[in-house]
Amino acid sequence: MKKFVYADKFFLEDGVAGPGYLEINKGKFAGFIETLPEESEVLNFTGHWIAPGxxxxxxxxxxxxxxxxxxxxxxxxxxxxxxxxxxxxxxxxxxxxxxxxxxxxxxxxxxxxxxxxxxxxxxxxxxxxxxxxxxxxxxxxxxxxxxxxxxxxxxxxxxxxxxxxxxxxxxxxxxxxxxxxxxxxxxxxxxxxxxxxxxxxxxxxxxxxxxxxxxxxxxxxxxxxxxxxxxxxxxxxxxxxxxxxxxxxxxxxxxxxxxxxxxxxxxxxxxxxxxxxxxxxxxxxxxxxxxxxxxxxxxxxxxxxxxxxxxxxxxxxxxxxxxxxxxxxxxxxxxxxxxxxVQLDGECGKIANGYDADFIVLTPQFELMGTYLNGICRYQAENFIQKEGVR
Missing domain, CATH: 3.20.20.140 (Metal-dependent hydrolases)
Known part of the structure; x- marks a missing residue:
């Protein structure tokens, strides 16, 4: 089953997009789409923004x-x-x-x-x-x-x-x-x-x-x-x-x-x-x-x-x-x-296909809600409730 992140806005390599879905595959970014495929696992960040770590x-x-x-x-x-x-x-x-x-x-x-x-x-x-x-x-x-x-x-x-x-x-x-x-x-x-x-x-x-x-x-x-x-x-x-x-x-x-x-x-x-x-x-x-x-x-x-x-x-x-x-x-x-x-843009600093899925979840007021490494949540603000589900 494919895994996606949903949010209102995404800061992607080639510009800002959203709302939509960012695919995470085996800990890597795997593309942004606006329509979700059937039978997909979704991390729902409605009302939030996703930016590169x-x-x-x-x-x-x-x-x-x-x-x-x-x-x-x-x-x-x-x-x-x-x-x-x-x-x-x-x-x-x-x-x-x-x-x-x-x-x-x-x-x-x-x-x-x-x-x-x-x-x-x-x-x-x-x-x-x-x-x-x-x-x-x-x-x-x-x-x-x-x-x-x-x-x-x-x-x-x-x-x-x-x-x-x-x-x-x-x-x-x-x-x-x-x-x-x-x-x-x-x-x-x-x-x-x-x-x-x-x-x-x-x-x-x-x-x-x-x-x-x-x-x-x-x-x-x-x-x-x-x-x-x-x-x-x-x-x-x-x-x-x-x-x-x-x-x-x-x-x-x-x-x-x-x-x-x-x-x-x-x-x-x-x-x-x-x-x-x-x-x-x-x-x-x-x-x-x-x-x-x-x-x-x-x-x-x-x-x-x-x-x-x-x-x-x-x-x-x-x-x-x-x-x-x-x-x-x-x-x-x-x-x-x-x-x-420092010549590291080939491996970090972007939401782009094939890069490690290192990203952060923000409110529109730039309050940090969560930090993800390789698609896994490693920090979560106390007042943030992550919504998961299958669609």
Whole structure:
């Protein structure tokens, strides 16, 4: 007997459709139809919307756990917790640390990524240590150094070639050669925590860099005589720009400017979430730094922002409620665009034939009602009643 999902609206690979029926076959998406065949099993989500599972390509932790804790149990807890955020795929993200510590962490992830029980781990994002001090953010400057091909090769070996993304400051010595090598090895190079000029950023992109990390934060700002990294993020062709839509990192007007100039198809919603995500306000750690969490933000003792406590489904909701993105655009920026930015759109981030049936159930107000992995419900809101039946 065929299995279908019914809903009022579907955010499909090639546009919005519905009402109608989405077929699930052996845990995979198998096509959308408007008329139901006889004798079919149906999951009835009348009054709701179906979207692809969200993809968070920049996240450090959740539910009291940090990737840098180097604990398989914590990695699994993050994976399970992200289902409550509508996230079905993610890249565990490291912080700047010693070569030895990063070697241990990537080895742990490479050994345990397939064992997690929640959101699927699709690769590792190394955020550092190849940064510069001017825009250090919450990165530890004592470990900053020039990009090293040898270090990357060691980390790739330790992780069983599971590194999918690495961020660097393009003005550091050796950046050109490093970018070319990483891209050749199918590691996406991002630009971050940098005081680079527009010219330096442009050269890095010409060498193969293709993502600007948490745009406007941790980078040289836009000036009409020196556009800087921010200007490069808005103007250079064929790149992706991350944005943190939590209401603290970026003003909605600035997010709008980025989306209008970059294009919503090349803007990536990320969380940069740290271990306090999903937890009460209080004192936490981000790497080696103590962090105070309150008022919806995470800050170092200096007052500087230190990652976020943002959930990706809330970033989607914010973009819509701020009036800066249509629902289908906000969904795209949190699913398909992030997958494309790290060359994973061939396996996640879409509702398309043959893809894993990873999807979320939303109200028209963008309240998350359920998260499905391979067609199986793995998270369900307390006030949501799933209706099943045969028609």
């Amino acid at each position: 969200l993809v968070d390509t920049h996240i450090h932790g959740f539910m009291g756990h940090d990737v840098m804790d180097n604990e398989p149990v914590g990695l699994n807890a993050i994976s399970n917790g992200l289902l409550e955020c509508g996230v079905t795929s993610f890249l565990p993200t490291t912080l700047t640390s010693s070569f030895e510590t990063l070697s241990d962490v990537v080895a742990m992830i490479g050994e345990n990524y397939s064992k997690v029980q929640g959101a699927k781990i699709k690769g590792i994002f190394l955020e550092g240590p190849f940064f510069t001090e001017v825009h250090k953010g919450a990165q530890n400057t004592k470990y900053f150094c020039d990009p090293s091909i040898e270090m990357l090769e060691t980390w790739q070996k330790q992780s069983n070639h599971f590194i999918k993304k690495i961020a660097i400051a393009p003005e550091r010595q050796g950046a050109d050669e490093f970018i070319e090598h990483a891209v050749k090895e199918r590691v996406t190079v991002a630009l971050a925590h940098s005081d680079a000029t527009y010219k330096e950023a442009k050269r890095a992109v010409e060498k193969g860099a293709s993502i600007f990390v948490h745009t406007f934060n941790g980078m040289s700002s836009f000036h009409h005589r020196e556009p800087g990294m921010a200007g490069a993020a808005m103007n250079l062709p064929n790149v992706f720009a991350e944005i943190i839509c939590d209401g603290h990192h970026v003003h909605p007007a600035a997010a709008t400017i980025l989306m209008n100039t970059r294009g919503r198809d090349q803007t990536v919603l990320v969380t940069d979430c740290m271990m306090a995500g999903g937890m009460p306000e209080g004192c936490y750690q981000l790497g080696e730094f103590p962090v105070d969490v309150g008022g919806g933000a995470a800050r170092l003792k200096s007052g500087s922002l230190a990652g976020s406590i943002l959930q990706l489904i809330h970033a989607v909701k914010n973009a819509v409620e701020w009036g800066i993105a249509a629902p289908e655009e906000a969904i795209y920026m949190a699913s398909t665009a992030p997958a494309k930015s």
